[in-house]
Amino acid sequence: MQFYNIKDENEQVTFSDAITKGIGTAGGLYFPHSLPHFDDMQALLNKDFVTRSAHIVSTMLGDEMPTGVIGRCIKSAFNFPIQLKQISDTIFALELFHGPTLAFKDFGARFMAQMLAEINKNSTNQKPIRIITATSGDTGAAVAHSFYGVPNLEVAILYPYQRISDLQEKMFCTMGGNIHTFAVKGDFDACQALVKQCLQDKDLTNRYRLNSANSINISRVLAQSLYYFEAVAQMGRECHAISVPSGNFGNLTAGLFARQMGLPVQSFIAATNTNDTVPRYLESGNWAPNDTIATLSNAMDVSQPNNWPRVEEIFARNNENLHDVVRGVSVFEAETKHAMRELKDLGYLADPHSAIAYKALKDTLKPSESGVFLCTAHPAKFKQSVEDIVGIDVPLPSEIAAVADKPVLSAVIENDFEVLKTNLLACL
Numbered sequence: 001m002q003f004y005n006i007k008d009e010n011e012q013v014t015f016s017d018a019i020t021k022g023i024g025t026a027g028g029l030y031f032p033h034s035l036p037h038f039d040d041m042q043a044l045l046n047k048d049f050v051t052r053s054a055h056i057v058s059t060m061l062g063d064e065m066p067t068g069v070i071g072r073c074i075k076s077a078f079n080f081p082i083q084l085k086q087i088s089d090t091i092f093a094l095e096l097f098h099g100p101t102l103a104f105k106d107f108g109a110r111f112m113a114q115m116l117a118e119i120n121k122n123s124t125n126q127k128p129i130r131i132i133t134a135t136s137g138d139t140g141a142a143v144a145h146s147f148y149g150v151p152n153l154e155v156a157i158l159y160p161y162q163r164i165s166d167l168q169e170k171m172f173c174t175m176g177g178n179i180h181t182f183a184v185k186g187d188f189d190a191c192q193a194l195v196k197q198c199l200q201d202k203d204l205t206n207r208y209r210l211n212s213a214n215s216i217n218i219s220r221v222l223a224q225s226l227y228y229f230e231a232v233a234q235m236g237r238e239c240h241a242i243s244v245p246s247g248n249f250g251n252l253t254a255g256l257f258a259r260q261m262g263l264p265v266q267s268f269i270a271a272t273n274t275n276d277t278v279p280r281y282l283e284s285g286n287w288a289p290n291d292t293i294a295t296l297s298n299a300m301d302v303s304q305p306n307n308w309p310r311v312e313e314i315f316a317r318n319n320e321n322l323h324d325v326v327r328g329v330s331v332f333e334a335e336t337k338h339a340m341r342e343l344k345d346l347g348y349l350a351d352p353h354s355a356i357a358y359k360a361l362k363d364t365l366k367p368s369e370s371g372v373f374l375c376t377a378h379p380a381k382f383k384q385s386v387e388d389i390v391g392i393d394v395p396l397p398s399e400i401a402a403v404a405d406k407p408v409l410s411a412v413i414e415n416d417f418e419v420l421k422t423n424l425l426a427c428l
Contacts, residue, residue: 001061003030003218006309015064016119019112019219022212023199029306030218031313036060038262045233049082050075052233053226056261060222065118073114078107082227084234087348090370091361094231101171102378102399104251105142107227108220113146115219116211130208130428131155132198134191136247137164137299138377141171143213144179154428155213156180158191158420161412164298167381167400174406180427181408186415187292189304192248197417204421208428215250215307224254228263231372240369243269243329243361245353245376246278247300249307252326256314259325270328271360271373273297273336273352278305279328296336296352296385299377329360337389344390351379351386 003018005011007028013021018030036059038044044052054071061070083095099106120129129152133143140157147155157172161183173181184191195212204210215221232239242265244252255268270278273295281287289303315322331339336352339359343350350358357373365371379386383394396404413419 001064002033004033005029006031006313015061015219019115019217020119020123020209020211022210022217023196027196027200029216029310031310032218035257035261037260041262041264045229049226049230050078052229053078056226056229057222069118073111073118077110077114077223080106082230082234084231084372085348087343087346087358090365091358092231092235092370092372093348093350093354093358093375094227094234094372095375096227097375097378099142100399101138101141101145102381102397103138103142104224104227104374104376105138106146108215108223108250109139109142109146109213111223112213112217112219113150117150125209127207127209128428129153130210131213132158132195132210132424133213134158134188134195135164135172136160136188136301137168138381139214140173140181141168144172144175147213148175148179149177154178154180156182156424156428158182158184158194160187160191160301161185163187163294163301165382165385167383167404168298169408169410170403170406171381171400173408173410174403176409181410182420182423183410183412184415184420185412187294188247188302189292190415192304192306194415194417194420198420198424201421204424215248215253221250221254221257221307221310224251225257225261228255228258228265232263232265235370235372237370239265239372241265241267241269241361241365241371243271243357243364243371243373245297245300245357245374246270246272247275247302247305249278249305249311251374251376253307253310253314256311256325260314260318268326269357269360269364270326271357272328272330273300273356274330274332275301275303276328276330277303278308279330282323282326282328295333296382297356299353300356327364329364331356331359335359340386340389344392349379349386349390349392349394350375351377351382353377
């Protein structure tokens with residue numbers, strides 16, 4: 001499978017190169033030259049999730065990696081369930097938070113870790129491997145747990161200081177070992193910009209095999225495309241729309257990749273919170289990011305989504321009109337709270353991100369249509385706000401209870417590249 005750099009199509013790489021480099025020259029994102037198209041979709045949907053996913057990835061990669069190896073990696077990465085819950089006659093919730101860190105980011109991070117392990121077995125590059133990534137809440141935990149304790153590999157995770165929930169922070173900032181966490185005095189966009197600076201810094205790249213586990217890394221996005229097939233398979237009826245809670249827009253990109261491979265979904269809803277750069281852009285054609293605003297749905301507090309160029313590339317390459325397939329909907333704080341209470345009355349407990357996706361789907365679907373909204377995080381990761389809003393106790397799952405009382409080990413740093421670099425050189 002070949003990829004090219006969106007900013008320089010002359011830069012052509014294999015899947016192995018794309019996953020190990022993370023990002024192209026000049027900060028360009030890697031994009032697949034082509035994706036397989038599955039004509040017998042019903043036969044594909046009839047397979048179980050792991051078997052289907054292994055088949056899709058094997059078809060993607062061709063002879064770049066043995067089929068048996070891919071199957072083993074998929075089985076190891078996706079060793080937890082996906083559950084589709086019916087909320088009303090026409091609305092379904094796809095629960096993606098049953099992995100070890102209780103968020104959808106487990107899919108991409110665990111897949112990436114498995115693939116990198118296989119690729120590195122045959123690598124002749126002897127530089128130490130270093131992962132640096134930014135998180136708005138859930139990526140950090142998924143990456144930390146996927147790479148924790150891996151020999152000869154160190155991980156640095158940046159997150160916005162005091163802008164993620166306490167329990168989100170506990171999930172990855174209490175581990176120590178080869179996991180190093182930095183609370184940056186800035187927003188997620190600032191953290192993401194620092195990661196890009198690191199990946200292009202000659203001093204760091206000369207010392208290390210430096211990589212990112214953000215959705216900058218195409219492997220994350222390809223892995224996430226796989227659960228869209230599971231949504232349609234479990235639904236067992238025509239899917240008119242899938243509503244995606246969107247921050248950095250890797251998740252929406254993944255859904256659009258699935259559609260490009262033949263998945264029968266008519267449209268996608270890019271559901272954002274107050275940080276509504278994309279919905280405003282889709283309406284006006286003017287890309288005008290505002291300052292990032294802190295919200296209940298902190299993982300979506302992104303004003304300059306890194307994956308948006310990939311979304312536009314999909315439609316440019318296929319000569320399709322973006323507006324025919326993607327609709328942007330912004331859901332503000334009061335509406336988010338109302339949606340959480342409404343879902344609770346329907347017998348479903350949702351975190352703020354999932355509630356935004358529900359609200360956007362409900363407001364978009366026509367009476368005769370059915371759709372799915374993605375539930376991207378366990379409500380217990382936002383225990384305090386969920387309890388305050390819906391008025392019921394939210395028990396802590398064992399994964400969170402085990403770390404709830406542990407001390408946070410993060411270093412608090414200024415939003416300054418040289419400060420970060422000094423800290424990285426000291427710990428990596």
